[in-house]
Amino acid sequence: MSQTVLKGTARHPASARRGRRPLTSVAYGIAGIVAFFAAVDLAGVAANVSREQLPRSWDVAATAAAVVADPEFMHAVGESLSAALTGLVLAILLAVPTGVVFGTNRRTFAAVSVLIEFMRPLPVVALIPPALLMLGAGAEMKVALVIYSTFWIVLFNTIYAVRGVEPLQKDAAKVFGVSRLGVLARVVLPSAAPFIYTGVQIAATAALLVTIGVEMLAGGSGGIGEWLMSYLNAITRREYVYAGAYISGVLGLVLTLVLASLGRLLFPWSKAAGGRGK
């Protein structure tokens, strides 16, 4: 990655390129998105798709503005976000210590990596029916499923982050008489933290995805998922479905950006957390 950047600066005068870039790329980005929606509209008209099936983009845009102002929708967003974030935080609290213990111990590492290998492929949504039976369709059930799905992601990243710490650094600290716990606190955790955080970023996306999926299936559990399904069933107002889904995309983007800048703030010493750039 770094090579590409280096070469770019070598070939082009750095200042000229850097200065021009953000504005043009924003313009290109807007052009791209406009072109995309225009293409969708054109394809819809050309293929004679009804407006119930594929509302025109300007209708969706107008609806999106109304939806954002709608307190009912914002309430649903709040329900989804709080379930996703609660589950995520609890999963982090469970997974990071577990991962540090298993990652530093060689024997348990082997066993746990096998367990992860078996547990990770199980699609979380398969657990919605059992969770519905056991916990009912409420916030608890959502949080439980988010914990389950994100736990493995954070655990996996923690274990590999802890194992990826340069042994030389640990040895150096030991030579200087730092205790085992001291090595953990002052060498292992600071150098593993950015990679653990990468896992948290992936898990955050998964948390939102799982929450919305659960809400769609479990009627009465509230949130964006249920909101989308209710408008899907009201056939004449399909533009709300599109608007709601797009807004949840914007929500996902905001979440990603917030987490990325939080990462830069928390781990200024790390390249990995500071946004991978291009």
Add this chain to the structure above:
Amino acid sequence: MSSATTTKTSVSLQGPRTARRRPAASGLLLKAGVLLAAGIVWEAAARLFPSIFVPPLSKVLQHAWTSWSSLDPNATFGTNVFAMILASFSRLVPAIVLATLIGLVLGVAIARIRILDHLLTPVVHFIRAIPSTAKIPIFIALLGIGDAMKISVIVVAALFPFMLNVIHGVKDIHDTTVDVCKVYRINRSDFFLRVLLPGALPQIFSGLRLMTMIALIVMVLTEMIGASDGVGYYVLYAERRFLVLDMWAGVLLLGAMGYLFSFVLNLLELRLLRWHTAQNS
């Protein structure tokens, strides 16, 4: 990761066969042991703390064995396990193949052609940011609840995370490598098949891994929302009728299907990326 395009000679020099065999055997033993231990924990927990919701594993497995064994393709739903798996795979496999092909072509194009990169990258990020599950209602509105909807949702959900990996993989290839190819006038198809694809392969594989996980999740969810066959539907169907044994058997079956996918990917990766792991170990 970037120094991916070196020739294969290093493999024969670095990878002594005997050293690789041994851990494989003990790894298999470890896997069996861990799986057995997990099963015993389930069994013991269910027997010590009896719950109507979580029956002992042995009962679940026994139930699956007796109630799924019909081989008649026209058997009533839920009695022929192969018919259920086939129904699910008939949605999953075409979708994954389609998403892989589109992702490779579009991904390489976006990574190599600057104007496409500028125009499409924001679109890619936008579509990817919509949680895959929130895409499902859109496709139901557009296509109804048939297989066309299910396959399209899986393709779109799986395509974008995969494509981003392809783009990163291709962009990470050393510029020197690309320049050398230009100097030697390597033709386009050779450049694509023998430089770009192998160079991006490690990233492509991590994209594939991500993609199959998301594809499976979306498949299960679409089957639960609107289907009359497939394993995902089966699990929900069992839950709605309070058939707890059937429900857990279905969950285990979905887990096994997921494991099968990751297993196949591991095999492929081991085979296709031998040179890469040999270099990095």
